[in-house]
Amino acid sequence: MLKHLPQSIRLVEVGPRDGLQNEKTIINLEDKFNFIKNLAAAGLKEIEASSFVRAEKIPQMQDSAQLFDRLIAEPSLKNTHLISLVPNLIGMKEALVHGVKDIAVFTSTSNSFNKKNINSTIDESLLKIEEVLSVAKTQHIRTRGYISTVFGCPYEGKTSLTELKRIALRLKELGVYEISLGDTIGIANPKQVQEVIEFLSVDFPLDFFSMHFHDTRGMAIANVLTSLELGIGSFDSSAGGLGGCPYAVGASGNVATEDLVYLFESMGIKTGVDLDKLIYASELILAKLGNISLSKSHTAYVAAKK
Amino acid sequence: MLKHLPQSIRLVEVGPRDGLQNEKTIINLEDKFNFIKNLAAAGLKEIEASSFVRAEKIPQMQDSAQLFDRLIAEPSLKNTHLISLVPNLIGMKEALVHGVKDIAVFTSTSNSFNKKNINSTIDESLLKIEEVLSVAKTQHIRTRGYISTVFGCPYEGKTSLTELKRIALRLKELGVYEISLGDTIGIANPKQVQEVIEFLSVDFPLDFFSMHFHDTRGMAIANVLTSLELGIGSFDSSAGGLGGCPYAVGASGNVATEDLVYLFESMGIKTGVDLDKLIYASELILAKLGNISLSKSHTAYVAAKK
Numbered sequence: 001m002l003k004h005l006p007q008s009i010r011l012v013e014v015g016p017r018d019g020l021q022n023e024k025t026i027i028n029l030e031d032k033f034n035f036i037k038n039l040a041a042a043g044l045k046e047i048e049a050s051s052f053v054r055a056e057k058i059p060q061m062q063d064s065a066q067l068f069d070r071l072i073a074e075p076s077l078k079n080t081h082l083i084s085l086v087p088n089l090i091g092m093k094e095a096l097v098h099g100v101k102d103i104a105v106f107t108s109t110s111n112s113f114n115k116k117n118i119n120s121t122i123d124e125s126l127l128k129i130e131e132v133l134s135v136a137k138t139q140h141i142r143t144r145g146y147i148s149t150v151f152g153c154p155y156e157g158k159t160s161l162t163e164l165k166r167i168a169l170r171l172k173e174l175g176v177y178e179i180s181l182g183d184t185i186g187i188a189n190p191k192q193v194q195e196v197i198e199f200l201s202v203d204f205p206l207d208f209f210s211m212h213f214h215d216t217r218g219m220a221i222a223n224v225l226t227s228l229e230l231g232i233g234s235f236d237s238s239a240g241g242l243g244g245c246p247y248a249v250g251a252s253g254n255v256a257t258e259d260l261v262y263l264f265e266s267m268g269i270k271t272g273v274d275l276d277k278l279i280y281a282s283e284l285i286l287a288k289l290g291n292i293s294l295s296k297s298h299t300a301y302v303a304a305k306k
Numbered sequence: 307m308l309k310h311l312p313q314s315i316r317l318v319e320v321g322p323r324d325g326l327q328n329e330k331t332i333i334n335l336e337d338k339f340n341f342i343k344n345l346a347a348a349g350l351k352e353i354e355a356s357s358f359v360r361a362e363k364i365p366q367m368q369d370s371a372q373l374f375d376r377l378i379a380e381p382s383l384k385n386t387h388l389i390s391l392v393p394n395l396i397g398m399k400e401a402l403v404h405g406v407k408d409i410a411v412f413t414s415t416s417n418s419f420n421k422k423n424i425n426s427t428i429d430e431s432l433l434k435i436e437e438v439l440s441v442a443k444t445q446h447i448r449t450r451g452y453i454s455t456v457f458g459c460p461y462e463g464k465t466s467l468t469e470l471k472r473i474a475l476r477l478k479e480l481g482v483y484e485i486s487l488g489d490t491i492g493i494a495n496p497k498q499v500q501e502v503i504e505f506l507s508v509d510f511p512l513d514f515f516s517m518h519f520h521d522t523r524g525m526a527i528a529n530v531l532t533s534l535e536l537g538i539g540s541f542d543s544s545a546g547g548l549g550g551c552p553y554a555v556g557a558s559g560n561v562a563t564e565d566l567v568y569l570f571e572s573m574g575i576k577t578g579v580d581l582d583k584l585i586y587a588s589e590l591i592l593a594k595l596g597n598i599s600l601s602k603s604h605t606a607y608v609a610a611k612k
Contacts, residue, residue: 002500002532186606189572190531194308218565218602219572221528225496226308253602259524266495266525296524296559300492 002229008270010046010234012144012180012210013039013257015285017048017085019242021060025289029063033070038281039239040080043273044257048104048236051085052095065098072099083144087118092132096139103136104144105129105176109164110153113184117148122163126170133174145176146212150196151188161199168204179209180236183223186216186253190226197230210234213255215241215294220255221263228269235260240282241294256295258282275301308535314576316352316540318450318486318516319345319563321591323354323391325548327366331595335369339376344587345545346386349579350563354410354542357391358401371404378405389450393424398438402445409442410450411435411482415470416459419490423454428469432476439480451482452518456502457494467505474510485515486542489529492522492559496532503536516540519561521547521600526561527569534575541566546588547600562601564588581607 016036020027027035036049049071055062064084071082083102086092095103107125108114114125129145136143147167153159168179181196193211200209211227211234213220224235238254261273279298286293293299322342326333333341342355355377361368370390377388389408392398401409413431414420420431435451442449453473459465474485487502499517506515517533517540519526530541544560567579585604592599599605 002497005497189569191308191311191573215602217568217606218527218562219569221524222531222569225528225531256524262523263495263525263528267497296521300523 012046012236013044014048014236015239015242019238022243031288035285042277046081049082052091068098088128089131092135102142106146108148109159110149110156112155113149113153143176145171145179148182148184150181151183154185180212182212186214188223190222193223193226206231212236215253215255240286253294258295258298262297318352318542319350320354320542321545321548325544328549337594341591348583352387355388358397374404394434395437398441408448412452414454415465416455416462418461419455419459449482451477451485454488454490456487457489486518488518492520494529496528499529499532512537518542521559521561546592559600564601564604568603
């Protein structure tokens with residue numbers, strides 16, 4: 001039942017990092033820069049732009065330093081939060097050199113997933129995050145936390161709500177302003193979404209969370225709707241549905257920003273995003289990748305214009 | 307907020323008629339027969355199998371008479387409701403000759419849509435339905451009503467709720483056991499779904515309605531979820547997401563049965579459908595059509611099995 005819908009919600013665009021990272025075709029610096037500029041021009045105010053990781057690990061992110069030098073110098077992006085994923089102290093130090101002011105740190109509710117993904121147990125990852133955040137705090141860097149596999153892990157199946165709470169409390173203690181709860185393999189259903197959110201609402205205000213759904217099984221929009229009804233006001237999404245998770249078999253597709261914009265705006269909830277301009281941004285990068293859009297709203301919109 | 311979820315819901319499979327009718331590749335009698343048999347074997351108890359219309363109008367349905375002769379003779383289908391769409395008295399009489407026991411009649415909340423689709427105004431279509439039902443009643447034929455363009459018309463935009471109520475009351479009076487409310491162009495959003503259902507709930511019990519959503523803009527599963535929360539217990543869907551609406555530009559894709567089965571079963575709501583067997587049924591017909599599945603649940607399921 002839809003009651004007390006908010007007047008507006010926040011969208012955190014993850015296409016340029018989470019999306020592109022999982023695409024095989026390497027996008028050059030200029031095209032990445034333009035993609036981010038176009039997304040900001042469409043009205044997206046928080047954009048995960050890149051990550052400071054070892055180039056040999058994630059080739060798509062090898063030019064993050066040069067990209068940030070360009071982004072920081074771009075006047076039209078002055079009011080955009082450009083977020084960089086930072087896995088450790090080395091990444092943090094490099095990010096600072098290149099003018100990064102918003103970072104994201106990463107862990108998961110699954111030891112197996114963390115081991116495969118970042119070669120750390122949960123507790124080891126929390127120690128790395130502590131190191132990163134001790135620097136971030138002194139430099140007034142805004143830090144977002146990611147928790148992956150909240151709704152299920154490709155290696156361990158269901159993960160523990162108690163562990164989720166412990167990790168979330170620790171991240172809060174360390175100073176993150178928000179935690180993004182990831183349905184990494186797109187396995188969540190609305191009932192489970194309700195269970196997780198109601199469980200966390202005992203210890204946290206709901207505006208401490210953003211929901212990060214994958215549309216692997218076509219359930220993302222329903223999961224977003226349930227989150228919205230429960231009081232969540234922030235959602236991660238990827239323009240054109242770019243990306244997925246390379247470590248999770250069968251997992252493809254962050255929920256598309258276009259589909260979220262359509263959902264919210266059609267219900268009178270403001271996203272601040274101009275769908276025309278967003279589709280322009282997506283079309284350009286999809287052409288570079290040789291991909292078609294994974295967003296049905298996008299496809300229907302383009303068909304209607306013809 | 308998910309409260310009072312039902313233990314089970316009904317699925318009305320429309321792939322063999324609404325789905326196939328909108329596919330260009332003509333499927334032969336044997337393949338249609340097997341498709342329907344496979345759907346029933348997967349647990350679907352109500353299947354829209356065909357329509358008795360003029361062959362030159364809908365070539366895909368030209369062998370409905372022979373198809374029904376086969377279906378009626380098939381022992382494994384004895385307990386399956388095999389529904390035929392019947393546009394007028396001529397179709398009704400032919401359907402009776404071939405052993406049809408379940409029919410569906412059709413209208414829309416839009417005069418323009420009805421004119422283009424069945425060359426009748428709303429009131430003319432209600433007169434035809436009256437003729438059909440006067441025969442159906444005497445022959446103890448179970449009749450389902452369709453109302454299209456409930457959430458918007460490709461020619462008229464938003465359609466009238468008052469008109470919807472008038473048509474629904476008339477269909478009820480004429481003796482239909484259920485009305486399927488169609489989002490013909492896939493334009494509905496959850497808020498609008500709530501408005502329509504709450505509006506109708508004043509004059510009708512909610513078990514009088516089945517929701518028929520199209521996934522044109524990726525909103526179908528969220529619309530189904532909202533309907534479920536409001537107390538709707540029956541949904542139309544199409545195996546593999548077959549079909550759409552040939553009269554509505556840009557409209558493609560009945561919501562896929564696989565996605566509904568995944569949604570409901572993942573929340574512990576019984577559909578009676580075996581997803582393995584359903585996917586088997588879809589794969590065979592998709593191969594004949596040369597199509598890929600439009601169901602993300604289907605795609606993820608197949609990927610996970612590899």
